[in-house]
Amino acid sequence: MKITTPDIGVDKATVAEILVNVGDTISIDDSIVLLESDKASVEVPSTSAGVVKSILVSQGDEVAEGAVLVELEAEGQTAAPAEEAPQAEATPAPVAEVKAETVAPVVAQNTSTASVDVQVPDIGVEKAIVGEILVAVGDSIEVDQSIVVVESDKATVEVPSTAAGVVESISIQVGDSVKEGVVILQVKSASSATPATPEAPKPATESAPVAEVSKEETPVATAPAGDVEIAVPDLGVDKATVAEILVAVGDKVEKDQSIIVVESDKATVEVPSTTAGIIKAIHVTLGQNVAEGIGLVTIEAEGQAAPAAVAKAPASTPAPTKVEAPKATAPVTQAPVSQGSDKLTKEQNAANAKVYAGPAVRKLARELGVVLAEVKASGPHARLMKEDLFAYVKTRLTTPQAAPSATVAQVSGLPKLPSFDAFGGVEEKVLTRLQQVSIPQLSLNNYIPQVTQFDLADITELEAWRNDLKAGFKKDGISLTIMAFIIKAVSHLLKEEREFAGHLSDDGKSVLLRNEIHMGIAVATPDGLTVPVLRNPDQKSIKQIAVELGVLGQKARDKKLSPKDLQGANFTISSLGAIGGTAFTPLVNWPQVAILGISPATMQPVWNGQGFDPKLMLPLSLSYDHRVINGADAARFTHKLTKLLKDIRTLLI
Structure with missing residues (x-):
């Protein structure tokens, strides 16, 4: 039995340590070799129990998937010396002595597992x-x-x-x-449960019968333990095509050796053998469509020495055959299906079918109820490994589940688009990733009864003061825009009008008033609009606000905003800057209840009681959730804001 390098998720790894020696007796899953790559260290477990016959790698060697690491003499195979028994056929007495010596070690080995x-x-x-x-x-x-x-x-x-x-x-x-x-x-283990041979010592006292037993034992020692059919495992799809047959009738295969390659339109999967033995028959042909449970090949499984030693005992030989044959086939077709149907819906199974992963990983995903599309793959060619699944489950166990309300949004309840082929056809332009992920959030606005309050603020003196300051700020590398002053004025006002920075409770019976102010600032990027959050602007100077605005804007354009930069806002300001327009109705960004829109300021004639004065007027558009905020409250809010912007000194009062 040869133990090979499994799929370790990298093309090559280095043998860092050999954990066994020739002659060691090891069990299934005992670590035999430590492999290292630039990503991780992995201990390779044995896939079989037995005695280490030879070690085929050295420390420092580079190995890839499938490379032979060690060779084992599987438990029970020490009965091979019995093949020499026919040579002693002519002299019964010596044969009796040989049998006594060969049978005894077999019994000892079977019972010591x-x-x-x-x-x-x-x-x-x-x-x-x-x-x-x-x-x-x-x-x-x-x-x-x-x-x-x-x-x-x-x-x-x-x-x-x-x-x-x-x-x-x-x-x-x-x-x-x-x-x-x-x-x-x-x-x-199955080998340790093999029936012992209590009758083996009896032939030592009778030379003639022993000679007969030795003649019959020679062929039985290598006889098959039974025919095992290898069926198509769960591939994650309804049907797949046989792309390659990797074995031929008469070939000897090892356990886990790939025997058939099947392909779907999503992935290519190698089907491994579940047992070691000789290929007796192949039931499929190239190009044939197969589904889960369809037989691929029949393998004449390798015999075990313990059953061979008791070949003469009719009562004990059937037992090992009946135990071993179902083990190789029944769990493959029954257990995964029942567990999978309990844990995943049809839609989730369909999503899993699109992910590149092996049968064992798919089976584990069904057992754990995991949608593979949600798991980050670390294997070659974006293949999902068992380790990826375990890491995902570990994260799921330790992370609180998201509130259901976060997934309420659907794109819309609009009917399907009609065909435009009769009217010149269409050209499809794919939305940016940012635009696509914004759709569910924007769709929540459909559930908000929104009203917009318009007003004008006289910022003539404020703009004059900004022009006096901006040269000094520029020397320090700071861009001083009118937005810094607006943010400062709004944050001051929100401390008085707390409902505008609150949230409607889930039961609709109260308003949740926030203890801090975290202001979302809409930033236009080539990919779309994004809203980073400015923390506690009410506690910062205009200079600090200007600096942070520059940093957040640059991070947004460079696509370097972290999830934390986008979370926690309880009021938003969206400005059109110098783009143009006279007014607009910004959408309330749930779960917030208000948003302020800023349009470009223009010079306008303002009546002073005797004549018209030229004033720089800034259009304000306050959209609000009418379930929380009344129209009179909104008008009062914008009126207070216009007074603050007209004379920023009132912030100090």
Whole structure:
């Protein structure tokens, strides 16, 4: 049995440490080699139990997926010396002695196999509660079969087994609090459960019968343990096409060796063998469409030495065959389907079909109820690995679930567009990513009864003062715009008119008044409009506000805004600057209840009681949620703001 390098997510890795020696007896999942890349260190586990026969790599070697690391002499294969028995056929007495020596070690080896502890893996939280135990003592389980359900206050996760065999004991109970490393149960591997050969020593006292047994044992030692059919696993799609057949009838294959390549319009997947043996028949042809559960090949599985030693005992030989054959086939077609249908909807399974991932990862995703499109892939060619799935689940366990209200928005309830082919056709222009992600948020405005209050502010003296200051600011590398003064005036006013910076409660019975002011400032970028947040402008000077405005604007244009830069605003200002226009109705940005629009200032004649004076007038557009703010309150708000902007000195009073 050869242990090869699995898919480690990188093209090549370096052998950093060899963890076993020739002659060591190892179990399934024992670490044998430590590999290192520039991304991570990974311990490669053994996929079989046995004795290390040879080590085929050295420290410092570079290996890739499929490279042979070590060669094992699988447990039970030490009965091979029995092949020499026919040479002693002519002399019965010596044969009896040989058989006594060869059978004894086999029995000792079979009964010395240790049980495997299955432990709680890293589940992303310090502690979790055992919600359900899915197996019982005496049950036969497979690798990756769910054995225990654990729950935290964030999520529920099914823990898969890391070993195959018979459940020997269960160390936990429903309601127990467990953490990483706690032993869940003990599994007795299939090889250690093989019937012993108590009758083997008997032939030592009778030379003639022993000679007969030795003649029959020679072919049985290499006889197959049974035919195993390899079926199409869950590929995540309804149908796929056989693109390549990697084996031929008569070929010897190892467990997990790729045998068939199937392709869909989404991905290419290599189907591995679930057992070692010889290809007896191939049931598919190139180009054939296949679906989950369809037989691909039949493998004549390799025999085990322990059953061979008792080939003469009719009562004990059928038992191993009946146990092993179902293990190779039943879990593949039954368990994943039932678990998957319980955890994911049809839509989610359809989404999973579009993601590049192997059958084992898809099976695990169904068991954990994970939509693969939500998981970040780290494998080559954006392939999803099991580690990616575990990392996603760990994050989900430790992160509070988002409020349902955040996902209320739909694009719209509008009917489908008609065809324009009869009117010259269309040319499709794809919206920018920023515009696409803004659509759900903007659609929430459909649920807000919005009104806009218009007003004009005389900023003649304010603009004159700004012109006096801007030269000094420019020397310090600061751009002083009228927006800095407007932000300062609005933040001052919001401390008096707190409802304008509040939120309507979910039950619609109260207004939630915020303790701080965090102001969203709309910034135009080549990709669309974005709204970074200026923190606590009421506590900052006009100079500090001007500096932060410049920083936020540049980050927005450079696409360097972090999620934190866009969160927490309770009032927004949107300015058209010098673009043009006389007024507009900005949309209230839920969950806020008000937004102020600024249009370009223009010189206008203003009546002073005796004549007209030229004044620089700034158009204001205050949109508000009429469920929270009355029209009179909105008019009062804009009137106060015009007075502040006309004489900014009133901020000091």
